[in-house]
Amino acid sequence: MKKITAIAIILGICITSNGFSQTCGTTNIGLNKPVTVSSETQYHEGYNAVDNNSATSWYGPLADSAYLYVDLQQAYTVCQIVISWTSNGRAANYKIQTSTNTTSWTDIYTMTGNTATTNTLTVNGTGRYIRIWMTSHVNTWASYEIVDIAMYNSLAGNIKPKVSLTAPANNTTFYEGANITLTTTASDTDGTVSKVEFFQGATKIGEDATSPYGITWSNVPAGTYSLTAKATDNNNADSTTPAITIVVNPSNRWTITGNSGINPVTNFLGTLDNKSLRFRTNNLQRMYIDSATGFVGIGTSAAPNSEAKLAVNGPIYATKLRVTQTGWSD
Numbered sequence: 001m002k003k004i005t006a007i008a009i010i011l012g013i014c015i016t017s018n019g020f021s022q023t024c025g026t027t028n029i030g031l032n033k034p035v036t037v038s039s040e041t042q043y044h045e046g047y048n049a050v051d052n053n054s055a056t057s058w059y060g061p062l063a064d065s066a067y068l069y070v071d072l073q074q075a076y077t078v079c080q081i082v083i084s085w086t087s088n089g090r091a092a093n094y095k096i097q098t099s100t101n102t103t104s105w106t107d108i109y110t111m112t113g114n115t116a117t118t119n120t121l122t123v124n125g126t127g128r129y130i131r132i133w134m135t136s137h138v139n140t141w142a143s144y145e146i147v148d149i150a151m152y153n154s155l156a157g158n159i160k161p162k163v164s165l166t167a168p169a170n171n172t173t174f175y176e177g178a179n180i181t182l183t184t185t186a187s188d189t190d191g192t193v194s195k196v197e198f199f200q201g202a203t204k205i206g207e208d209a210t211s212p213y214g215i216t217w218s219n220v221p222a223g224t225y226s227l228t229a230k231a232t233d234n235n236n237a238d239s240t241t242p243a244i245t246i247v248v249n250p251s252n253r254w255t256i257t258g259n260s261g262i263n264p265v266t267n268f269l270g271t272l273d274n275k276s277l278r279f280r281t282n283n284l285q286r287m288y289i290d291s292a293t294g295f296v297g298i299g300t301s302a303a304p305n306s307e308a309k310l311a312v313n314g315p316i317y318a319t320k321l322r323v324t325q326t327g328w329s330d
Ligand SMILES: [Ca+2]
Pocket: 048, 049, 050, 051, 052, 053, 054, 055, 056, 057, 146, 147, 148
């Protein structure tokens, strides 16, 4: 273990609780996988033993020898198998075997003298096919009857996938109704990424099983959201990105593409408090309206005298310019 750790550090691999742990996975890798049996009974076919449904079961033969094997669709290192028998249909003696081809089988567990209805077996074997090879009954008058088999694969040595959110950037703002594109980069050093799921808080908003891993979150309501992405690898190990925050603002505000339905009585561009208003282009201040005096400066924010209401710091070109000094009380 020390050696593995040292290599991991040299490679810059982040060691995490699942990364090199010796624990078993918690996902039943045999669930609903194809089943082959030596014999079966109508309504009690082999698949009833892998459906994780205690109301269904496989009925085998009265004969001593019988088998049931599960095709996991790919090779796994199996670390635990849980077999639930009916009380009548328990096997006393049986073996657990693995195979890569269904032709040659390797014993990984031998049970003798079983009487329990649930057998939780710690095993260690690798193969695509897992077979229960039964050789004697507890009750010789009953067929073999398996309610469910669960299989778990070892995560030992598995390195967690890496994932990062590439968009949106932290603290990006949107307007309500936006279609927000979430993108990630995800990879797995010693396997493949099976999916990337996307969450806002604890709520899943989508997933993608194909690279590049991303989704579009459509028509997002106003609010502040904490977004994460979780990648899962082919051994069911997962990693989650740090959370980023986005703000989706209400849309009842001036937009940069023009506005309609404005009420000039109540809608305006400006401030409600004692703050001046500034206009910029190219991030340079071009026009200024003073909050206290209402002074308007173009090219300046300083009034040339205390009575000035308008100052233009620069030439004014006009074909006609008329200044009238009557008509106002002041
Ligand atoms: Ca079942």
